Structure formats: structure tokens, C-alpha cells
Amino acid sequence: MKVQDFFERDDVTRIKSDQQATLTRKEEKRQIRLFTDDIKNLHAKFLSEKNKIPYSLYCNLRSFLVMN
Numbered sequence: 001m002k003v004q005d006f007f008e009r010d011d012v013t014r015i016k017s018d019q020q021a022t023l024t025r026k027e028e029k030r031q032i033r034l035f036t037d038d039i040k041n042l043h044a045k046f047l048s049e050k051n052k053i054p055y056s057l058y059c060n061l062r063s064f065l066v067m068n
Contacts, residue, residue, distance in 0.1 A: 025064055
């Protein structure tokens with residue numbers, strides 16, 4: 001999915017440096033990611049890449065790994 005792939009890019013989020021900072025969902029253990037910018041600014045960046053999605057849906061499609 002475009003939104004989740006966008007959130008996992010290194011220019012949008014970064015991996016939390018603590019090795020213990022992992023989450024498990026559906027038996028998949030993954031490292032927590034943190035935003036590099038405000039979510040509204042990232043939504044504007046997402047729209048500038050020729051994607052059209054409302055802000056509310058954009059926020060709802062955020063991956064469980066990405067935190068503020």
C-alpha cells in the first residue's frame with residue numbers, strides 16, 4: 001500500500017535506536033519508527049508526489065510501527 005510504504009521510507013521516518021524498541025503484531029516482530037517531521041508536513045509531501053488522499057484517511061492508514 002502506498003501510504004504504509006511511504007511511512008517506512010528513511011526520509012519520512014527513522015528507526016528508533018534502542019535495540020529493545022520492537023513491536024510484534026501477527027507474529028511479526030519489527031523495529032519501531034519515529035517521524036522525522038510533523039505529520040501535516042509529511043502529508044503535504046505525500047500529496048506532492050502525485051498521490052491524492054484526504055488527511056483523515058492518511059492518518060488512519062499509518063502503520064502501527066510509526067510513532068510520534
